[in-house]
Amino acid sequence: MADHLIDCDCASQLGQMVKLAHQQRPQKVIFQTSLMSALLSGVYDGSMTVADLLEKGDFGLGTFNHLDGELVALDHQIYQLKSDGSARQARADQQTPFAVMTFFQPDYCLELDQPISRQAIHRLIDQHLPSDNLFCALRIEGDFQQAQTRTVPEQCRPYRPMQEAIAEQPIFTFNQKNGSVIGFRTPQYMQGINVAGYHEHFITHDRQGGGHLLDYHLLSGQLTFGAIHKLVIDLPTDHEFLNADLHPDDLDQAIRAVES
Numbered sequence: 001m002a003d004h005l006i007d008c009d010c011a012s013q014l015g016q017m018v019k020l021a022h023q024q025r026p027q028k029v030i031f032q033t034s035l036m037s038a039l040l041s042g043v044y045d046g047s048m049t050v051a052d053l054l055e056k057g058d059f060g061l062g063t064f065n066h067l068d069g070e071l072v073a074l075d076h077q078i079y080q081l082k083s084d085g086s087a088r089q090a091r092a093d094q095q096t097p098f099a100v101m102t103f104f105q106p107d108y109c110l111e112l113d114q115p116i117s118r119q120a121i122h123r124l125i126d127q128h129l130p131s132d133n134l135f136c137a138l139r140i141e142g143d144f145q146q147a148q149t150r151t152v153p154e155q156c157r158p159y160r161p162m163q164e165a166i167a168e169q170p171i172f173t174f175n176q177k178n179g180s181v182i183g184f185r186t187p188q189y190m191q192g193i194n195v196a197g198y199h200e201h202f203i204t205h206d207r208q209g210g211g212h213l214l215d216y217h218l219l220s221g222q223l224t225f226g227a228i229h230k231l232v233i234d235l236p237t238d239h240e241f242l243n244a245d246l247h248p249d250d251l252d253q254a255i256r257a258v259e260s
Contacts, residue, residue, distance in 0.1 A: 029230040030135055030184070031056035031101045037192040037246040038236070039063070039098045040254055042159040046097035046236060050078045050090045053101050059137060061182055061201045062099025064090070067165060068154035070212050071099055072182050072201045074139070079203055081210045083153040085172040087203055097236075100184055100194065102137050107226035115145065118216050122198055125185065125225050135228040136185035138200075142221015147174040147181075147202045149211030162258050171214070178205040181213065192251050193233070195259050214260070 033048045044067045053060070054076065062071040070081040071090070078090045108128050112121075121140070129136055150169045152162075159165075183200030190196055203210035235241070248254065 027103075027230065028105050028226070028228045029102060029232055030137075030228050031232050031234070032099070032194065033062075033096060033234045034098045034236055034241065035192065035233070035246060036098065036194050036255060037248075037251060038241055038244050039067075040162045040251070040258065041244040041246065041248075042161050043236070043240050043244050044097050044155055044159050045238075045240070046095055047238070048096055048099070048234070049092065050094045050096070051092040053078060053096065053099055057101030057103050059104035059139070059182065060099060060101035061184070061199065062096050063152075065095045065097055066154045066156070067097075067152050067162070070151050070201050070210070071096060072180075072203045072210060073099075073101060074104075074180060074182055074203075079207060079210070081149075081151055081201065081203065081212075083151045083170055085149070085151070085170070085209050085211065087208055087210050089207070102228060104137055104139065105226060106137070106139070106224035108224065110223045112142065112218060112223055113220050115220070116218050118213075118218075121218065121223060122185075124223070128225075129227050131227075133187050133189070135187065135231065136225055137228060138181070138183045138185065138223065138225035140181035140218065140221055140223050142178070143219040144174065144177050144179055144202075144221075145217040145219050147177060147179065147216040148172070148214045149174065149202055150214055151211040163254055166258050172209070172211060174202070174204065174209060179203055179210070180205070181216065183213075191255060192247070195255060196252075199259065212259075
């Protein structure tokens with residue numbers, strides 16, 4: 001009888017521990033500062049810092065003030081990918097006009113042991129997720145035959161619209177590199193608020209290079225991803241955002257042009 005009581009107590013304690021661990025685990029929420037349509041309109045300065053972003057998530061992407069490079073967040077670190085193709089750890093006080101963060105909690109883990117294209121990876125993710133109407137965070141760790149990236153150079157005032165700024169963007173090709181892809185899949189109904197479809201950044205394993213992904217081909221690696229049901233948006237209150245045209249007639253076309 002005593003042994004039976006001990007077993008019950010242990011089971012009860014284990015259940016309480018599991019419940020507590022679940023309660024302490026961060027919710028699967030996407031946090032976003034500002035809007036993609038604001039960035040498109042030339043709102044390139046924000047007040048949220050790198051330190052602020054790391055309180056909202058340990059995984060994400062975006063850009064820096066003055067459109068100075070691409071932002072990659074993974075493993076509780078944030079990196080700045082510069083327009084010369086290099087990468088460096090961002091300072092805690094650097095600021096961003098647009099970023100998307102989450103605490104990465106994937107539902108799926110797939111080992112990819114054969115060469116596969118970016119488009120095929122996206123189809124694989126789409127097949128596993130229950131709906132195109134949900135957000136998805138994804139990460140790939142592996143050996144890349146090729147990763148083609150771009151990074152917009154730092155902009156100076158008066159700021160030009162993003163479509164003009166990207167005309168000077170350099171394009172880099174990383175061949176035979178081990179690295180990480182950090183990305184989100186956003187529902188089509190969110191175009192303008194975010195980037196509808198897949199939006200991905202790349203950083204090399206040694207954290208020395210990367211950029212906004214245009215295309216890639218994976219030789220082998222691990223794909224982890226999961227759906228996210230909640231979105232929190234922090235809107236700026238400064239003059240430039242409040243007076244920006246956030247719904248131009250060519251919004252969808254413009255976003256496709258700057259992101260592809």
